[in-house]
Amino acid sequence: MERVKTQIEDIERSIYDIKDTGHRSYQVEKGLTEEIVREISEGKNEPRWMLDLRLASLETFRRLAMPDWGPSLDELDMDQIVTYVRPDAKMSDDWKTLPDDIRGTFDRLGISKAEQEALSGVGAQYDSEVVYHSVKKYLERQGVIYTDMDTAVQEYEEVVKQHFMKLLPPGDHKFMALHGAVWSGGSFVYVPAGVEVDMPLQSYFRLNAPGAGQFEHTLIICEPGSKVHFIEGCSAPRYNVLNLHAGGVELYVREGASLRYSTIENWSKNMLNLNSKRAKVEKNGTIEWVSGTFGSHITMLYPTSILSGEGARSEYTGVSFAGEGQFLDTGTKVVHAAPRTSSTISSKSISKNGGNATYRSAVVINPNAADSKCSVVCESLMMDNQSRSDTVPVMDVRNDTVDIGHEAKIGRISEESIFYLMSRGLSEEEAKALIVRGFVEPVTKELPMEYAVEMNRLVGLELEGTIG
């Protein structure tokens, strides 16, 4: 009796792949030159310090070498990347004023519906610029600011100047420097002391232009005792040329404040996703990272928490799903830089059809971080023999009064479990999807309902039986 084997195909991504045409009102030449950087800054009518920051970043970019670890980035040719594409739509707080197909894109992605039902505010970026931004009036009245980054540079210049790229210094690595030189768009959030934002804010980043880069900058400041949940989503249609994403996220969590930062990333498989995210957490503050990485050709992403105040807390929950042609190198970094700080890290990765899902983390406990705690759990599930999974946890502990736990599991999907579920009437495809969904459930349950559904849909594997 020949056994029917199942191959797991790509994530069903039809709604992500619809391309819009002809919405570029303006774009810079391919490649990266001082003229291009000046052109971007001038087009935005930026203050002098920002132009200087861009030019200094460009110098740094030229000086720094490519990373010599992790996935190979040899395919990237900066001379082929268009770093700035302005859509032909002015920023608006009314979806109706947007061109039909741009509006249609965000409708299909469910953004406008979620806005009505479950969000406090929404930002939507299309290529290099934000085309829509709005926040509920009652939050504005409490002093909550949620706007696009370019507007923030103009209207809240002093605050931006104090914080912008202070957590992400351009000298840290080549793509941070690149980001500093050509950043555009992104969101700015300011939550005043004591204000709790009840429903999440969401920014969605859509890259439509082929061969382009997206370099949005997100800056969030949570004043003492405030609380907010920020969700970031991203996707792009698939092209035959490489696209590049090198965004920057800076989060300032002040004393006793609490910030949850959730990301559902579903870039197309021609994307290099080299994103940098950092949070600085002060006394008794909390940062929670929820990170779902599904798309992209290569991802290198390690949200970082700097626990700088006594009793600061960090929680990281990540899931990644690497299919054919994907190398997803994800994880987190935590720096314990004050006494009684605590961190928990929980990571789940799945690889199939030759995909590579690598977990990489660094936990640093400084000499002054007495009585700190850290717990790391990482699990990998491989769906077949061609796929790969690696675990690279690093710990640097410089204080002996700390409590550290580490647990790593790497396994293949169990044939016995599949048989068990099939004996209850589930097809092989359903059985596998159920096992995978169960595997990522600790992450989905951290998400608001709508996003949990989205995540389940993304993991809802499209399967196909072949005789083998």
Add this chain to the structure above:
Amino acid sequence: MIKGLDLTINSGETHVIMGPNGAGKSTLANVIMGHPDYHMKTGSIEFETEEISEMATDERARKGIFMSFQTPEEVDGITVSDFLKTSKTAVSAQRVPLLAFRKELADKMKLLKFDPAYARRYLNVGFSGGEKKKNEILQMLVLDPKLAILDETDSGLDVDAVKIVTEGVGHFKNDHNSLLIISHSTKLLDEMHVDYVHVLVAGKIVCTGGRELIDRINRSGFSEFAPDAKS
């Protein structure tokens, strides 16, 4: 390994397969359910006049065959309730209304004296042996198959587990469904109605009879049934 086994189960009947370790009892259960590691070189398996030996496991389940596992798998992240609803939808090939399902599940759990909190726990994860057994019997009651195979080969079946299975079978069995119990020990059968007992040795049924065979096995074990035994 099974060779030259011939077995017919009519609807309404309860059959018992007994035999020493390594006789092929679990193999038989797995072959009927279509476990991918077991291959049938020759022969056929008919279910309600239909040849099923080429069918995938899930298709057999949807035809109405159920197997209770000796050691059920633990599946993380999926609750007993969600799993059973998915399963019920698959085998009944129709939509299962949520409220009616919840009620049915609660009723059947009560019948088995199964703590209702377990409906919300992940499938078999952290369950004791007895709880896993209850969960198997619960699934049998909810899915209501035409043929249930109880693989109870495990000789370590304790008193509680015996009671769970016996009571579960009592709730399940009627004139229209059939039962195939595979067992190593006879404890299980004391309180159960049995139509036929088959003794399986070295992959062959060497003897078929009624309940009296159980007493014989209790008295003198399986040695007298060995193919080369002279008794």
